[in-house]
Amino acid sequence: MSNKKVFSTSEGCPVSEPFATQRIGQDGPLLLQDFSLIDSLAHFDRERIPERVVHAKxxxxxxxxxxxxxxxxxxxxxxxxxxxxxxxxxxxxxxxxxxxxxxxxxxxxxxxxxxxxxxxxxxxxxxxxxxxxxIRDPSKFPHFIHTQKRNPETNLKDPDMFWDYLTSNQEAIHQVCILFSDRGTxxxxxxxxxxxxxxxxxxxxxxxxxxxxxxxxxxxxxxxxxxxxxxxxxxxxxxxxxxxxxxxxxxxxxxxxxxxxxxxxxxxxxxxxxxxxxxxxxxxxxxxxxxxxxxxxxxxxxxxxxxxxxxxxxxxxxxxxxxxxxxxxxxxxxxxxxxxxxxxxxxxNYNQIPVNCPFAARSAYAPHIRDGAMQVNGNLGSAPNYLATNVPVEVRSDVKLQAHQEVWTGPAFAKHWKVVGPIDFQQATDLYAKVMSKQPGQQKALAHNVAVHASGAKRDIQDRVIDMFTKVHPNLGADIKKEIYQLDPRDSDKNVQLFNKNGKVSACPFHSKL
CATH class of the missing domain: 2.40.180.10 (Catalase core domain)
Structure with a gap:
C-alpha cells in the first residue's frame, strides 16, 4: 500500500479534483451539495481566533x-x-x-x-x-492598556493619550524610565x-x-x-x-x-x-x-x-x-x-490543547471538570461527574491551606493606592543617578528617547512630561525639555504626521512602533 497522503475533505473522504467545484452546466451557479468547497470555505472563515488583548505578538x-x-x-x-x-x-x-x-x-x-x-x-x-x-492598582489596567493602543477616533497611536495617562499616574515613573532607556528595545x-x-x-x-x-x-x-x-x-x-x-x-x-x-x-x-x-x-x-x-x-x-x-x-x-x-x-x-x-x-477546555495539557501529572483526577465545547480527551468516560465515594481517590494531606499563615482582618473599603510622595520617585532617581551613570550614554539615551516620543504630544502634555522627569532628576528634566523644544515637531517634515483628537496635525516619528 502506498505511503502517499490522499487529498480529502475534513471527514477523510478522498477528493478527485482539489480545485474543482460542482455547478450546473459549464458556467452555471454552484451547488450547495459541494461539501468539498463548503468544507474549505466554512473552515477558512473561522480559522482565526481572537487576538490576545495584550501580548498579541x-x-x-x-x-x-x-x-x-x-x-x-x-x-x-x-x-x-x-x-x-x-x-x-x-x-x-x-x-x-x-x-x-x-x-x-x-x-x-x-x-x-x-x-x-x-x-x-x-x-x-x-x-x-x-x-x-x-500600575499597582488593578482597576487602572484596562485604562492604561487602552492608552497604549489606538485612538478610538483616528485609529492611530496617540502620544497625547500615552503621556496624558502616564503624567496623571506617576507611580509608573520607575517603569517608564526603564522603558525609555535602551532596555526598552x-x-x-x-x-x-x-x-x-x-x-x-x-x-x-x-x-x-x-x-x-x-x-x-x-x-x-x-x-x-x-x-x-x-x-x-x-x-x-x-x-x-x-x-x-x-x-x-x-x-x-x-x-x-x-x-x-x-x-x-x-x-x-x-x-x-x-x-x-x-x-x-x-x-x-x-x-x-x-x-x-x-x-x-x-x-x-x-x-x-x-x-x-x-x-x-x-x-x-x-x-x-x-x-x-x-x-x-x-x-x-x-x-x-x-x-x-x-x-x-x-x-x-483550553487545558486539553496539547501545549497546555498537564501531561506530566498522570495521576491527576478532576471528575467535576467535564463537558463544554471542544471536549476531546474522552471526558473521563463512564466515571462519575462528581467526587464519588465508590471511586478510590487519594487526597494529599501534605498540601496545606494558607490558614496558618497570613491573617487578614478589617472592614471592606475601596482603596486607591495613590502616589504618596518622594518614595515613588526614589527608585527611579537611583536608576538614573546610580545605575545609568555607570553605563556610558544611557542617561542621554533616556532623555533622547523620551523627547522623541513626547515631541508628538500637545505642548501642555509635553510640559507635564518634563515636570514628571524633573522629579526624577533635574538634569533629566532639563535634557528632555531642551530636546523636545529643539525638535518642534509641528514644523518638521521629517516626522510621520497624524491627526490628534482635536483635529490638528501633530507628529511622532515612532508612533507606529510602540
Whole structure:
C-alpha cells in the first residue's frame, strides 16, 4: 500500500479534483451539495481566533529547567526537590501593547511566560523583562492598556493619550524610565532578563513560608538596540526577534538563563519603606540578595506556530503545592483575568490543547471538570461527574491551606493606592543617578528617547512630561525639555504626521512602533 497522503475533505473522504467545484452546466451557479468547497470555505472563515488583548505578538520555544542548588529549605514543590532534576518547559516571549502584526523591536516591555510541566501539574511563571510595572492598582489596567493602543477616533497611536495617562499616574515613573532607556528595545528575546515582578509565597515542607520574587538572568548578556536602530528594524525586519530566536535554536545555539530567588519574611516586609505588594518597586538586592537555584535552557522549536504558540495559555493561577500567590492586588486580579481570557479566546477546555495539557501529572483526577465545547480527551468516560465515594481517590494531606499563615482582618473599603510622595520617585532617581551613570550614554539615551516620543504630544502634555522627569532628576528634566523644544515637531517634515483628537496635525516619528 502506498505511503502517499490522499487529498480529502475534513471527514477523510478522498477528493478527485482539489480545485474543482460542482455547478450546473459549464458556467452555471454552484451547488450547495459541494461539501468539498463548503468544507474549505466554512473552515477558512473561522480559522482565526481572537487576538490576545495584550501580548498579541510573540514567539515560543520548548526547553527544560534544571535544579542547580538545593532550595528545599524554602520551597516544597516537587520539581525543585533534587539537584540535577529536569522539568520540561515551554516559553512564550512577546511584546505587550502592539497588535499581532506589530514590530518585534517596538519600545515596549517584553512578556516572558514560562510553563513548567511538573509531576504535580503545570506551573506557570508569567514574567516580564522589567522588574517593575506601570500600575499597582488593578482597576487602572484596562485604562492604561487602552492608552497604549489606538485612538478610538483616528485609529492611530496617540502620544497625547500615552503621556496624558502616564503624567496623571506617576507611580509608573520607575517603569517608564526603564522603558525609555535602551532596555526598552532589547536585541530580540535571547538577550534580556526575566522578572516575576509580583511577590509570591514559597512554603517548605515544615509549613514555613516566605515572600519571594524570581529572577531569570540572561547567560548571553544584555544586548539592546538604540532608538533609531529599533525604528529602522521595525520597517526593514519587523519579525527580527522571531527569526533570531528560531534560527538560534535551529542551529544549536541554545539560549539559557540562570534562575535566582529573592526572599523576605513577613517581619522584614513590615519594615520596608514601601509595601511588599507594590508592583512599582524593586527589592534592594543589598538587603535581599539573589540566591541561585536553577538553569533554564531553550533547545527545541515548535513544529506549528498556531498550535503551540498562538494557543499557549499561561496564568499565575496555574500553580503547584509549595508556591502560592501573595496579596499583591494586581496579581490577585490576574489570577482571575488570565484564565477568563483563555476561556474566551480558546474555549473552556483550553487545558486539553496539547501545549497546555498537564501531561506530566498522570495521576491527576478532576471528575467535576467535564463537558463544554471542544471536549476531546474522552471526558473521563463512564466515571462519575462528581467526587464519588465508590471511586478510590487519594487526597494529599501534605498540601496545606494558607490558614496558618497570613491573617487578614478589617472592614471592606475601596482603596486607591495613590502616589504618596518622594518614595515613588526614589527608585527611579537611583536608576538614573546610580545605575545609568555607570553605563556610558544611557542617561542621554533616556532623555533622547523620551523627547522623541513626547515631541508628538500637545505642548501642555509635553510640559507635564518634563515636570514628571524633573522629579526624577533635574538634569533629566532639563535634557528632555531642551530636546523636545529643539525638535518642534509641528514644523518638521521629517516626522510621520497624524491627526490628534482635536483635529490638528501633530507628529511622532515612532508612533507606529510602540
Amino acid at each position: 510573540g514567539s515560543g520555544a520548548y526547553g527544560y529547567f534544571e535544579v542547580t542548588d538545593d532550595i528545599s529549605d524554602m520551597c516544597s514543590a516537587a520539581f525543585l526537590n533534587q539537584v540535577g532534576k529536569k522539568t520540561k518547559t515551554f516559553v512564550r516571549f512577546s511584546t505587550v501593547g502592539g497588535e499581532k502584526g506589530s514590530a518585534d523591536t517596538a519600545r515596549d516591555p517584553r512578556g516572558f511566560a514560562v510553563k513548567f510541566y511538573t509531576e504535580e501539574g503545570n506551573y506557570d511563571l508569567v514574567m516580564n523583562n522589567t522588574p517593575v510595572f506601570f 532589547p536585541y530580540g528575546y535571547r538577550f534580556m532578563h526575566g522578572y516575576s515582578g509580583h511577590t509570591y509565597k514559597w512554603t517548605n515542607a515544615k509549613g514555613e513560608w516566605r515572600y519571594v520574587q524570581i529572577h531569570f538572568k540572561c547567560d548571553q548578556g544584555i544586548k539592546t538596540f538604540n532608538n533609531e536602530q529599533a525604528g529602522d528594524l521595525a520597517g526593514s525586519d519587523p519579525d527580527f526577534a522571531q527569526h533570531d530566536l528560531f534560527n538560534a535554536i535551529k542551529k544549536g545555539d541554545n539560549p539559557s538563563w540562570t534562575v535566582y530567588v529573592q526572599s523576605m519574611t513577613q517581619e522584614e516586609a513590615a519594615k520596608l519603606p514601601f509595601s511588599v505588594f507594590d508592583l512599582t518597586k524593586v527589592w534592594p538586592q543589598s538587603q535581599f540578595p539573589l540566591r541561585r537555584f536553577g538553569k533554564f535552557v531553550l533547545n527545541e522549536n515548535p513544529q506549528n506556530y498556531f498550535a503551540e504558540v498562538e494557543q499557549a495559555a499561561f496564568s499565575p493561577s496555574h500553580t503547584v503545592p509549595g508556591i502560592e500567590a501573595s496579596a499583591d492586588p494586581v496579581l490577585q486580579s490576574r489570577l482571575f483575568s488570565y484564565p477568563d481570557t483563555h476561556r474566551h479566546r480558546l474555549g473552556v
